[in-house]
Structures are given as structure tokens and as C-alpha cells.
Amino acid sequence: xxxxxxxxxxxxxxxxxxxxxxxxxxxxxxxxxxxxxxxxxxxxxxxxxxxxxxxxxxxxxxxxxxxxxxxxxxxxxxxxxxxxxxxxxxxxxxxxxxxxxxxxxxxxxxxxxxxxxxxxxxxxxxxxxxxxxxxxxxxxxxxxxxxxxxxxxxxxxxxxxxxxxxxxxxxxxxxxxxxxxxxxxxxxxxxxxxxxxxxxxxxxxxxxxxxxxxxxxxxxxxxxxxxxxxxxxxxxxxxxxxxxxxxxxxxxxxxxxxxxxxxxxxxxxxxxxxxxxxxxxxxxxxxxxxxxxxxxxxxxxxxxxxxxxxxxxxxxxxxxxxxxxxxxxxxxxxxxxxxxxxxxxxxxxxxxxxxxxxxxxxxxxxxxxxxxxxxxxxxxxxxxxxxxxxxxxxxxxxxxxxxxxxxxxxxxxxxxxxxxxxxxxxxxxxxxxxxxxxxxxxxxxxxxxxxxxxxxxxxxxxxxxxxxxxxxxxxxxxxxxxxxxxxxxxxxxxxxxxx
Amino acid sequence: xxxxxxxxxxxxxxxxxxxxxxxxxxxxxxxxxxxxxxxxxxxxxxxxxxxxxxxxxxxxxxxxxxxxxxxxxxxxxxxxxxxxxxxxxxxxxxxxxxxxxxxxxxxxxxxxxxxxxxxxxxxxxxxxxxxxxxxxxxxxxxxxxxxxxxxxxxxxxxxxxxxxxxxxxxxxxxxxxxxxxxxxxxxxxxxxxxxxxxxxxxxxxxxxxxxxxxxxxxxxxxxxxxxxxxxxxxxxxxxxxxxxxxxxxxxxxxxxxxxxxxxxxxxxxxxxxxxxxxxxxxxxxxxxxxxxxxxxxxxxxxxxxxxxxxxxxxxxxxxxxxxxxxxxxxxxxxxxxxxxxxxxx
Numbered sequence: 001x002x003x004x005x006x007x008x009x010x011x012x013x014x015x016x017x018x019x020x021x022x023x024x025x026x027x028x029x030x031x032x033x034x035x036x037x038x039x040x041x042x043x044x045x046x047x048x049x050x051x052x053x054x055x056x057x058x059x060x061x062x063x064x065x066x067x068x069x070x071x072x073x074x075x076x077x078x079x080x081x082x083x084x085x086x087x088x089x090x091x092x093x094x095x096x097x098x099x100x101x102x103x104x105x106x107x108x109x110x111x112x113x114x115x116x117x118x119x120x121x122x123x124x125x126x127x128x129x130x131x132x133x134x135x136x137x138x139x140x141x142x143x144x145x146x147x148x149x150x151x152x153x154x155x156x157x158x159x160x161x162x163x164x165x166x167x168x169x170x171x172x173x174x175x176x177x178x179x180x181x182x183x184x185x186x187x188x189x190x191x192x193x194x195x196x197x198x199x200x201x202x203x204x205x206x207x208x209x210x211x212x213x214x215x216x217x218x219x220x221x222x223x224x225x226x227x228x229x230x231x232x233x234x235x236x237x238x239x240x241x242x243x244x245x246x247x248x249x250x251x252x253x254x255x256x257x258x259x260x261x262x263x264x265x266x267x268x269x270x271x272x273x274x275x276x277x278x279x280x281x282x283x284x285x286x287x288x289x290x291x292x293x294x295x296x297x298x299x300x301x302x303x304x305x306x307x308x309x310x311x312x313x314x315x316x317x318x319x320x321x322x323x324x325x326x327x328x329x330x331x332x333x334x335x336x337x338x339x340x341x342x343x344x345x346x347x348x349x350x351x352x353x354x355x356x357x358x359x360x361x362x363x364x365x366x367x368x369x370x371x372x373x374x375x376x377x378x379x380x381x382x383x384x385x386x387x388x389x390x391x392x393x394x395x396x397x398x399x400x401x402x403x404x405x406x407x408x409x410x411x412x413x414x415x416x417x418x419x420x421x422x423x424x425x426x427x428x429x430x431x432x433x434x435x436x437x438x439x440x441x442x443x444x445x446x447x448x449x450x451x452x453x454x455x456x457x458x459x460x461x462x463x464x465x466x467x468x469x470x471x472x473x474x475x476x477x478x479x480x481x482x483x484x485x486x487x488x489x490x491x492x493x494x495x496x497x498x499x
Numbered sequence: 500x501x502x503x504x505x506x507x508x509x510x511x512x513x514x515x516x517x518x519x520x521x522x523x524x525x526x527x528x529x530x531x532x533x534x535x536x537x538x539x540x541x542x543x544x545x546x547x548x549x550x551x552x553x554x555x556x557x558x559x560x561x562x563x564x565x566x567x568x569x570x571x572x573x574x575x576x577x578x579x580x581x582x583x584x585x586x587x588x589x590x591x592x593x594x595x596x597x598x599x600x601x602x603x604x605x606x607x608x609x610x611x612x613x614x615x616x617x618x619x620x621x622x623x624x625x626x627x628x629x630x631x632x633x634x635x636x637x638x639x640x641x642x643x644x645x646x647x648x649x650x651x652x653x654x655x656x657x658x659x660x661x662x663x664x665x666x667x668x669x670x671x672x673x674x675x676x677x678x679x680x681x682x683x684x685x686x687x688x689x690x691x692x693x694x695x696x697x698x699x700x701x702x703x704x705x706x707x708x709x710x711x712x713x714x715x716x717x718x719x720x721x722x723x724x725x726x727x728x729x730x731x732x733x734x735x736x737x738x739x740x741x742x743x744x745x746x747x748x749x750x751x752x753x754x755x756x757x758x759x760x761x762x763x764x765x766x767x768x769x770x771x772x773x774x775x776x777x778x779x780x781x782x783x784x785x786x787x788x789x790x791x792x793x794x795x796x797x798x799x800x801x802x803x804x805x806x807x808x809x810x811x812x813x814x815x816x817x818x819x820x821x822x823x824x825x826x827x828x829x830x831x832x833x834x835x836x837x838x839x840x841x842x843x844x
Contacts, residue, residue, distance in 0.1 A: 174678065175678065196678055198655040198658070198678050198679060198680060199649070199651055199652075199655050200639055200654065201658060202638070202639070236678070237706075238639075239638055239639055240635065241638045241639075274638075276638060277635040277636045278635040280635070281635050302632055303632055304630050305630030306630065308633045332617075334503070335617075342764075346533075346544035347533060349585050349586045350505075350586065350615065353586060354503055354615045357615060358617045404620055433618070435618060437614075437616070441616075442618070480556075481552075484552070488548075495708075495764055497708070498708035
């Protein structure tokens, strides 16, 4: 194998040696994608990357030598597949690898892609996450990020100093620069600075920088910062165009384009300096967290022209309605669209009565979901001396039956310490029917559902219920008036949320 | 989706008077107060909400105890011609459902209370009817003579001007004042409010939050730059308690900040500013012609509301008063004079 640096083998034999890619492919029995073969035989000459990119360089027992990287990869807590070829560190505890093929086998579906392999023991769903669609694109992004990182940090530092001096802690208005940082467990994963610009009636982004860190899923910094950017573009009331003319890179930042490629909708295709309104819509749908059930019902409404995607996404991103609440509204009530636009006139009591009852049910459902999602208590918790503030909520699956207005929660262990709100004992599933004023037919519904497993009505704390039917209800801690206040605040937020 | 079911509860006169009549009267008073309240004010409406909810809960209790008769209906029978204000009906012509037994009950002096169950099992009309997806917005771009995109203040001015020019071409064109700066907004309104030899037009005023303000009359008022010196001069800050540094230079504030800074849509803020301005102008002009010096710092909806009122009053009473705008621009110590809404010379 020939070496690629001045510290390598310069003997005359080296000139006749087969290319690195050929040697590697033969020794490991791999089918290398063309960009990887080119990379191995002729690594990029960029000086800023000389200590980062893994290549065939002596000494083989130290970074950035490729054999050293292979050895490091083999020490990972989860054994990597043989077809992964390390190319560069992503961060201190994960490595970017190119997916190759194995000789004699069919090529993997992600052949040629760049994926992330974590060295630590992490949840299986986060391992081998897609970093970029191919090595050439990855290297272009990697190079840009490395070269502009320091300048970007300094520029952002100046923006923050200006902001602190000018605003004195006051929330800026839409047209004033607004620097924001995103952090996870005290580690910054993204930072940006933007303001609404009336010159093009869109968002002007002057700083936008993200990074990958070991304890956060791949591209989560990009996702979070992009979600905030697009939410602000909507809130500020512009056309949803996001321009990067004044950004350090002079175009849509490389990391953002890379994330777009991973999602299948790379921004900057029509205008390299901007996310256009239609690209913004496409991206907003991708970066807004929602389950498949909600995505399905929203798409149906978008297709029918009842709802603009960015409005629905904004309501979710701003926390106006939680995903389970929004899906419940959309699947059960013909008044959902009116509610998402701010609701009916309170003096139109017929409409208001229906909207409040629907809203109360949705809010109580959201409370129950939050309660069921609390982490399972462990024995260690009893010895805890210091409160640990950690988002350790569990992911629960739910299914909403629109015709019956019921919700089925599912999880391997749904409520091991007992169902909240004096609900029926359940193992892995629970069906609830949220109602603010349960009618006789609602009790009959629950009774019929009970044949298939635990089921209950979820009602406000002060809702009327015949004593003999009390065992069929779960009383949420809030009273009707308190729920009404929450519903009203959400209707108001939906009405005036946009500038 | 599930279906909405409405129960018509027939409450006898005595029971109604005993349990609900007092609450219902309070609720009706709240509605009357709400109808007189300022645009966007919801306090009385929310009070009505609470009282109406209490009335409906009393009636639900009566239903549970079997004190009253219940007639079931469905949303399909809901009348679209009757305004559905209260959930209790004492006038048979205001019954939202055409159910003879309910009408008979009212004729006998009873009250019908309509209770909604939004989650009755069944399939109703879809949440949305068939339609085409709402397209993404177009980018807003203005270019110079050479086709290069304009930037900064020139672009902002040109974008606003483009909307106003379109609104002078035909009735019903939309102008969107959201995020247009105070200076550009005011100058554009002044430029297009006056007579220009073409027929007057009426523009729709839409805001980015989806709300709509009252229509804006353009090209209808005889306007000049002259403000007669002999007229009494009244100096106002546009908004109280917003920029206190203006206070020494003014006699008062045109709008109370508390009224215009509530959580309402921009369209409602515009409408409120318009109505308040009409009232204030009406009272001011009782004493004869005046010159108003208005110190502006922003809030597009308030600026729109104020100048719409100015244009409308001047349309009815040409030359009755004049406005001299003083624009306070961030970063400048002195207010900037804008073109007056005055008399022709």
C-alpha cells in the first residue's frame, strides 16, 4: 500500500505499487464506490483537513492513518459491519464511514452513502444514521465547515455582544436581529442570527452554524435550528423566503444543504442564496416532529386546500397544540379548521359550545399523554439526592378512531405503577374516550370497548357522572373552567400568533 | 370524524325560572356589554362563556335526574338561516332546529335548551371539502431598470409602492401593510390618498396573520401640503406610554397603548384604531378646523387605522383639518417631517 504523506514510503518500488483503493478492496473483500476509491488514492490537498481525513499515511498506529481508524472502529461498543470504511471523525466519539459493498454479495441499499458510526453504546435506532448521500458532497460540506468554523464563531460572538448592548435582554421585534443558540445538555449544537427584512419580505439570515455532538442524533442540530428558522419566517409574516446573502458562506450554508440532501429536498436549488417559499414549505414538513397518523391526516387536508402546511407546522413547533391533540381535533371534529384559525365567535354559542367541548377533550387527552409518557421510576430514583432535569419521556404509540372519538395508547409497559387518574389497570394498551360532559352513549361505548381490554372515559375533575358509573371514568386534575382557559389561550395563540 | 349531535331539552317555565333564569339574564347582559365593547375586546364574551356553560350544566343535571324531556336532533338539521346565539331559546322563530314538539313547548311558555355532544358516533361531512392545495407564496422581489434586485430601503419602498399602484388600478386589490416601516407606510398612504385625476378606488387591507382590516379609500380626497398657521395646533404622540421621550413635545397621546396592544389580530387593531380615530376627529372638529401634529413611531395597524380615518373624514368634510406627520426613526435624535395632509394652496 502506498502512503500519501511526506512521512511515508518514498522508495522507487512505491511508484509501482498498486493504488491504495485496490489494495484495500482486495484485503477486505470490498466493492468501493468510485468517490471513495478516488479519495483513497488521491486525498484532498486542503491543508485544513490534513489532520482530520483518514488516509493511508504512516505511522499506521496514530491518527489520521486509515489503519488506525479501522482499529478504532473495531473497538466500538457495537460492532460495525465490515462494509463501513472510515473517512473522518464526526466528533470525539463517532466516525463518518462510507458504505461499501461486499464482494460476492448484492450492494446495500445505502451503498456509497456516508453514515455515522458511534463508538459508544447507543440506542440502535441512532446507529448508522445517514450523514450525506455521497462522499463527494460530504467532503465538500466538511471542508467548508472546517474552514469557516472559527470565523463563524467569532462573527456570532460579535452579534451576541451587539444584541446584548442594544436590546438589554428585551425580546427583539421581528425586524431586529435575533441571535439564538440551541444547546443539548449544555453543549451548543446550533446557533443562528436573523431578522425579518422588508426589502424582500422574508427572513434575512446572517449567521447559521451547526455541529454534530456524540450524545445527540445525527443532524439534530440542523433539524432544530432549521425548525426555529422556518418558524420565525412564518411568525414574522413574510413570504417564507429565507435569504443567506449576508451569511459568511454567501449562500445557503453547507451544513443546511447537506441536511436537505439527507431529507431529499436540498434547499438552494433555484436560488443558491435562498430557501424559496416552496422549498421552505417542503423542509418545514420534514423538520416538524409528528407521528405518521398526524402526517397522514395533515396531508389529506393540505391536498384539499383546507390548511396551509406552514400554519399547521407552526402550531406544532410553537407548542400551541401538541401532536396528539392536533390529530384528535382533526380526526374527530368538523370544527378543527375553524379552531386552528382562532375559533368561532364566543357569542355564537352553538359553535362555541361544540368547539369548547372538543378543545377540552383534546387538552385533557394531551395531559393524559404527558402523564403516561413520564419515565418509568427505577429503584435508583428513591436514592436520588439531586434532582436531575432530563427529558426522559417515553415514546408512546397512539391510534385515534375518528368515528368513535377514542384513543388507543400502546407501549410495552404502559403504566407499571398503576394507571393515572384512577384508571383501569392496564399492561400494554389503554383505550380512552375524552369527553367534557359524558352522555349515556359514552358510557355504553366504553363498556363495549372494555371487552377488548382496559377502556375508560377521560373527564374533567368536576364533570357530572352517575355514582354507579364512576369506575368507568378517569378524572383529569383540571376542572372545566381551567380547561376552558387553556382552550381559549390556544385559540388566541392560533389567531394572533403571526406578526 | 365523529358527528355532532344536539339534544333539545324542554325545560318547563317554573324549573327554568328557579334554576336558570337569573343566570340567563346575566349572560344576556354580558352579550349586550360585549356588543358595545371595543373591537377585539373579549372580556365580556368570556364572561358570557362561563355563565352559558353554567346554565348548560344545570340543564344537563336536570336531564340526568330525569326532570326534563329530551329531543335528539343531528347537525344535519341545523338551520343555517337562524343566528345561533344563546343555547337557550324562548322564541320559536329563533329555534335552530325545526322540531314541532320544541316549538309547541316554547308556545306553552317553556324554554328549549340546546346541548351539543361533539363526539356522537357516526360520520358527518368531511373536515374539508374537495379543493386545490393552497400554493406557497411567491417571492416578493423588485428590480431596478437593469433588472438587478433592489435592496434595503429602496426595495421596501418599491414593494409598498407596487401594492398601492395596483390598488389604484382597480377596486378590491389587496395591500399588506405588515412589516412595512413607519416612514414608508405613511409616505405611500399620503401619495395615493389624494385626487390624481383618476376614479377613486377601494383597496382591501390584509395582514399576514390572515386578518383583514376595513377597506381603504384611495385617490378620493383633495389634498395639499398647506397647513394654515392660524389654525390651533394640537400635538399628539400616536401611542401613549410607548416612547416617553416624545412626551415633552406633545399635548397628549392619540391612542392609549393599553387599548391597542392587546392580543388581537392586526385586522382588529386596525379597525379599533380606525373607529377610535373617527370618534376623536369628530369631537375635535366640533370646535372648528385644527392642525394635528402626529408624532409616529410605528405599529402598522395603528398607522393604517389613523390615516384611513383621516382620509374618510376629509372625504366627507374637505379642508376641515390638517395633519402634519412627524416620524421618529430609530437612530435619529430629531423627528423627520413627512408630507402634510393639508389644504391645496
